[in-house]
Amino acid sequence: MKDVTKNACHLCAPLGASLVYKGIKNCVTILHGSQGCATYIRRYMIGHYREPVDIASSSFTEHTAVFGGQENLLKSIENVIQTYDPDIIGIATTCLSETIGDDISMIIKEYQKRNMERTRPVILYTSTPSYRGTHVTGFFKTIHDVVTQTSKQAVTNAGQINIFNGLFSPAEIRVIRTIVSDFSLFPVIFPDYSDTLDGGSWNQYHPVPPGGTSLKKLSSCGNSAASIDFSFCQKDELSAGMFLKEKFDIPCFKNAYPIGIELCDNFFKTLSTLSQKPVPEIYTQQRERLIDAYVDSHKYLYGQKAVVFGEENLVYSICTFLAETGINVVCAATGGPAGSISGLKLNDYFNQTSILEDCDYEDIEEWVIHNETDILIGSSRGNKIAKLSGKPLIRCGFPIHDRIGASRQEFLGYNGTHNLFDQITNTIIERMQNSMPANYATM
Amino acid sequence: MSNNKKITTEEVKEEILAKYPPKVARKRDKSFVINEPGSGQEIQANIRTVPGIITQRGCTYAGCKGVVLGPTRDIVNITHGPIGCGFYSWLTRRNQTLPEKESDENYMAYCFSTDMQDENIVFGGEKKLREAIQEAYDLFHPKAIAIFSTCPVGLIGDDVHAVSREMKEKFGDCNVFGFSCEGYRGVSQSAGHHIANNQIFKHVVGTDDTIKTTKKFRINLLGEYNIGGDAFELERIFERLGVELVATYSGNSTIDSFANSHTADLNLVMCHRSINYMAEMMQTKYGIPWMKVNFIGAKATAKSLRKMALYFEDPALSAEVEKLITEELPLVEKEVAEIKKRTAGKTAMLFVGGSRAHHYQELFKELDMRIIAAGYEFAHRDDYEGRDVLPNVKVDADSRNIEELKVEKDSSRYKERASEKKLEELKKSNPEFQNYIGMMPEMESGTLVIDDISHYESEILIKKYQPDIFCAGIKEKYAIQKSGVPLKQLHSYDYGGPYAGFKGAVNFYKEIDRMVNTKIWSLIAPPWKKDPEIDAQYISA
Numbered sequence: 001m002k003d004v005t006k007n008a009c010h011l012c013a014p015l016g017a018s019l020v021y022k023g024i025k026n027c028v029t030i031l032h033g034s035q036g037c038a039t040y041i042r043r044y045m046i047g048h049y050r051e052p053v054d055i056a057s058s059s060f061t062e063h064t065a066v067f068g069g070q071e072n073l074l075k076s077i078e079n080v081i082q083t084y085d086p087d088i089i090g091i092a093t094t095c096l097s098e099t100i101g102d103d104i105s106m107i108i109k110e111y112q113k114r115n116m117e118r119t120r121p122v123i124l125y126t127s128t129p130s131y132r133g134t135h136v137t138g139f140f141k142t143i144h145d146v147v148t149q150t151s152k153q154a155v156t157n158a159g160q161i162n163i164f165n166g167l168f169s170p171a172e173i174r175v176i177r178t179i180v181s182d183f184s185l186f187p188v189i190f191p192d193y194s195d196t197l198d199g200g201s202w203n204q205y206h207p208v209p210p211g212g213t214s215l216k217k218l219s220s221c222g223n224s225a226a227s228i229d230f231s232f233c234q235k236d237e238l239s240a241g242m243f244l245k246e247k248f249d250i251p252c253f254k255n256a257y258p259i260g261i262e263l264c265d266n267f268f269k270t271l272s273t274l275s276q277k278p279v280p281e282i283y284t285q286q287r288e289r290l291i292d293a294y295v296d297s298h299k300y301l302y303g304q305k306a307v308v309f310g311e312e313n314l315v316y317s318i319c320t321f322l323a324e325t326g327i328n329v330v331c332a333a334t335g336g337p338a339g340s341i342s343g344l345k346l347n348d349y350f351n352q353t354s355i356l357e358d359c360d361y362e363d364i365e366e367w368v369i370h371n372e373t374d375i376l377i378g379s380s381r382g383n384k385i386a387k388l389s390g391k392p393l394i395r396c397g398f399p400i401h402d403r404i405g406a407s408r409q410e411f412l413g414y415n416g417t418h419n420l421f422d423q424i425t426n427t428i429i430e431r432m433q434n435s436m437p438a439n440y441a442t443m
Numbered sequence: 444m445s446n447n448k449k450i451t452t453e454e455v456k457e458e459i460l461a462k463y464p465p466k467v468a469r470k471r472d473k474s475f476v477i478n479e480p481g482s483g484q485e486i487q488a489n490i491r492t493v494p495g496i497i498t499q500r501g502c503t504y505a506g507c508k509g510v511v512l513g514p515t516r517d518i519v520n521i522t523h524g525p526i527g528c529g530f531y532s533w534l535t536r537r538n539q540t541l542p543e544k545e546s547d548e549n550y551m552a553y554c555f556s557t558d559m560q561d562e563n564i565v566f567g568g569e570k571k572l573r574e575a576i577q578e579a580y581d582l583f584h585p586k587a588i589a590i591f592s593t594c595p596v597g598l599i600g601d602d603v604h605a606v607s608r609e610m611k612e613k614f615g616d617c618n619v620f621g622f623s624c625e626g627y628r629g630v631s632q633s634a635g636h637h638i639a640n641n642q643i644f645k646h647v648v649g650t651d652d653t654i655k656t657t658k659k660f661r662i663n664l665l666g667e668y669n670i671g672g673d674a675f676e677l678e679r680i681f682e683r684l685g686v687e688l689v690a691t692y693s694g695n696s697t698i699d700s701f702a703n704s705h706t707a708d709l710n711l712v713m714c715h716r717s718i719n720y721m722a723e724m725m726q727t728k729y730g731i732p733w734m735k736v737n738f739i740g741a742k743a744t745a746k747s748l749r750k751m752a753l754y755f756e757d758p759a760l761s762a763e764v765e766k767l768i769t770e771e772l773p774l775v776e777k778e779v780a781e782i783k784k785r786t787a788g789k790t791a792m793l794f795v796g797g798s799r800a801h802h803y804q805e806l807f808k809e810l811d812m813r814i815i816a817a818g819y820e821f822a823h824r825d826d827y828e829g830r831d832v833l834p835n836v837k838v839d840a841d842s843r844n845i846e847e848l849k850v851e852k853d854s855s856r857y858k859e860r861a862s863e864k865k866l867e868e869l870k871k872s873n874p875e876f877q878n879y880i881g882m883m884p885e886m887e888s889g890t891l892v893i894d895d896i897s898h899y900e901s902e903i904l905i906k907k908y909q910p911d912i913f914c915a916g917i918k919e920k921y922a923i924q925k926s927g928v929p930l931k932q933l934h935s936y937d938y939g940g941p942y943a944g945f946k947g948a949v950n951f952y953k954e955i956d957r958m959v960n961t962k963i964w965s966l967i968a969p970p971w972k973k974d975p976e977i978d979a980q981y982i983s984a
Contacts, residue, residue, distance in 0.1 A: 002578070003571055003574035003575040003577070004521065004556070004557065004574075004575035004576075004579050005529075005555070005556045005557070005558035006553055006555055007533070007552075007553060007554050008526050008529065008556060008558060010526060010530075011526065011527060011530050011531075012525055012526050012527025012528075012530070014527065015527065030495065033594065033626075033627075034502050034625075034626030034627040035492060035500060035501070035626075036501050036502020036503070036505050036528070036626040037502075037527070037626070038497075039498070039499075039500065039502065039505070039918070040502075040505070040527065040528065040531035040532070041527075041531070043531065043535065043916075043917060044531055044535075046917050046920070046921060047917060050921055052925065053918075054497050054898055054922075055497070056494075056495045056496070056497050057492075057494065057495075057497075057498075058494045058495070059491065059492050059493070059494045059495075059498075060594075060626075060627040061491060061627060061841065062627055062840075062841075062844055065594070065597070065598060065625075072494045075494040075495060076495025076496075077495065078464060078495065079463070079467060079494065079495030079496050082462060082463060082464055082467075083463070083495075083496070083897075083899045084899070094594070095524070095527075095559075095564070095594055095595045096594035096595060096626070096627060099564055099594070099595040099598045099599065100598060129525070129561075130525035130526065130527045131525040131559045131560050131561055131564050131595065199925070201924075201925060201927065202926055202927075203967075203968075205906050207899070207902075384552050
């Protein structure tokens with residue numbers, strides 16, 4: 001690891017935790033640490049989703065930092081209950097509370113001891129020091145920790161399956177729900193921030209925005225017939241599906257984000273197997289259309305050089321998809337840890353792909369300056385590289401704060417892939433068009 | 444406009460406080476004032492936010508690195524800590540900068556961090572910090588490197604000051620200095636402002652004595668951070684007046700301008716909260732008087748320029764100021780006369796900053812709009828009640844925690860700019876000469892003044908009053924707009940601006956006109972909800 005990180009390609013773990021808690025129904029998050037953590041993370045998530053994000057803080061003082069955060073956390077739980085009356089409080093730690101070694105499970109026990117008569121809210125917690133991992137590991141760890149704390153097993157419900165999401169957009173969560181339901185399966189989708197982070201205008205005041213996975217649904221995870229878990233590039237210890245497999249013997253399918261024919265096929269095949277139903281006609285048609293588009297556009301895309309950057313799971317899936325189209329991924333970069341994408345044999349698809357792991361945007365910029373590139377695919381933070389190199393940037397992933405529509409970005413499934421595909425193709429065509437001395441109107 | 448006129452302000456306050464546990468309610472009560480100018484009301488401010496109450500406030504680090512030091516383009520700012528803090532403060536404050544030449548140093552687009560990992564927390568991060576400074580130095584050879592401490596740094600005992608000193612000595616040609624601005628250290632970003640002021644004053648101000656221009660009037664503009672290009676508009680105005688802007692703290696600034704800023708003759712203070720320390724210290728050490736100004740609002744701008752001219756007692760300068768005002772103010776007034784027809788009588792609430800909630804009232808007044816509630820996010824009592832209360836402000840543990848520099852006259856650099864007699868006269872003619880009168884005296888009787896408003900409280904205010912516009916920041920924006928009230932961001936300006944000076948005022952009028960008169964809100968209820976007949980037809984079909 002280098003000494004100075006210049007323009008990091010990852011964020012901190014408590015942000016991932018906050019995102020997961022936004023996917024629980026009537027849940028308020030408390031970050032245990034300095035109030036700046038809550039403010040910064042709210043500010044950053046709101047910039048991307050353009051929706052209210054309410055995160056409370058235990059607001060450490062110097063005194064708290066020295067003598068421990070128990071009383072502050074207990075006070076914040078009490079105040080959140082009084083003002084928001086949530087069903088669930090989700091607590092995540094920060095570097096501050098972790099450095100002084102606060103034991104959250106002990107503090108929660110103390111809370112329960114002091115409030116024996118209370119039946120709600122349920123208090124969940126996760127440990128997310130920002131000096132360990134990234135926002136991506138924080139995200140998956142929180143899903144894992146919530147499921148370990150809430151899931152119970154009673155009777156297996158043959159039609160119910162768990163979907164443990166990756167870092168999807170609200171629109172993509174809706175797509176996943178539709179797809180799974182079209183197989184006549186009943187999904188427990190977690191986290192589900194499809195409404196909380198992409199809601200409409202309100203007719204009435206809501207202390208906590210409506211939407212999210214309910215506690216009842218969460219506790220029924222143990223009754224599901226199977227889990228599909230999108231923590232594909234993560235270690236099994238961060239997988240909620242793998243936890244349920246070990247604890248309740250529920251089969252777990254670790255799928256990559258379904259982008260492109262191959263990865264969508266995997267997902268749909270899994271659903272078909274689980275439901276014992278053929279893939280609905282509507283999706284085979286979508287698939288055919290996508291392939292048809294691949295064929296039509298191959299002349300523009302073949303040999304185009306793409307640099308893809310962002311969180312490891314998204315990078316892996318986009319690279320796999322681009323390989324199908326004829327685009328050559330010349331550089332795949334992630335701020336995720338070493339081994340997160342290099343183990344996935346991207347070079348089976350491409351002759352020579354530079355893989356940068358645990359990298360920052362300066363490493364990517366350096367790479368782009370010294371190598372030939374046609375197109376950049378990644379978050380808004382690639383803007384500086386795009387400006388400097390004059391290459392177009394297709395925005396995807398997190399954060400997207402310089403364009404609207406991050407919540408509605410939909411790149412999953414055959415149709416979602418088609419959206420991404422059209423965007424990429426049109427961007428490349430536009431470049432060709434603009435670089436031709438004799439301009440032309442039709443393709 | 445209030446939907447429910449029967450509800451009194453007292454009742455609203457009561458209803459809001461009723462939701463809190465008794466102890467919290469008692470505490471919030473003191474920060475919740477129904478304004479009665481001239482009655483000597485006290486407001487509780489700069490007190491810790493109650494844990495669990497969702498606040499607008501940020502942390503000490505944010506105030507230090509993000510606000511005060513962020514806008515200076517040629518200092519390499521390294522965040523010492525895990526990655527989050529550096530990332531979240533990376534180009535998120537929209538302070539603009541414009542290097543004179545393309546080859547000039549500009550590190551604004553960078554976010555440097557030591558990205559501390561587990562092992563740095565366990566074994567200490569000084570080694571990594573030292574190597575990070577070295578790497579940054581080798582890469583850029585900057586004039587200065589600044590180190591900002593995040594929460595864990597103070598706890599594990601890394602000495603950022605010692606490392607900075609060591610590296611400064613080692614390089615010889617690069618000023619390296621550190622800030623103990625751990626997030627938990629103060630009540631809000633305000634503590635970070637103070638720490639930033641102290642360290643710039645200690646390490647930078649007064650290190651370059653050369654007088655670089657021959658202009659007669661040389662001033663500093665303090666507390667102007669060039670959000671949305673405000674400083675550019677003010678630079679234009681001073682340029683026209685022939686007044687030399689030695690340094691702006693810190694919009695569109697360079698470290699060299701700070702080093703030289705003790706040679707100016709007057710400090711104009713915009714954001715009193717974030718920079719009054721610097722004004723006071725420069726006065727004590729170098730003899731530079733200061734005055735509070737406000738360049739938000741066209742009339743306020745004219746007034747502030749006149750105050751400045753009065754200080755210099757120069758007929759030519761006064762004539763220039765009058766000439767500028769006669770040329771520019773009528774154009775602004777023509778614009779506002781037209782827009783006012785659509786904004787007059789509408790209501791606004793402002794909850795932002797340590798100055799903006801006050802300054803922006805001027806612009807709303809020019810639009811004939813009424814302010815029904817206002818408050819600061821991180822201000823102190825003097826920003827509300829005026830500096831006269833300073834002797835009565837209790838010094839609590841949190842304030843003691845922030846170093847008060849002991850400043851003395853600099854034997855060689857101190858220069859008396861104005862005689863005692865002149866200073867006294869100026870104080871008489873200008874109540875804001877070396878003084879700030881605060882926000883509350885300038886607000887109407889019966890309006891609400893709330894310090895550190897919580898997320899919950901602001902939502903209740905919206906529900907009760909449905910103001911025509913609410914001014915705050917991005918964290919509040921979408922929550923407020925969900926309820927059908929437009930929110931103007933006064934941190935980032937919603938990517939608009941500039942709003943300062945004469946040209947800025949016109950931009951703001953147009954923006955508010957757009958926001959309070961949009962048709963979008965009328966579309967919220969679908970026709971089948973609005974028209975019962977359609978509803979009935981649908982059911983019968």
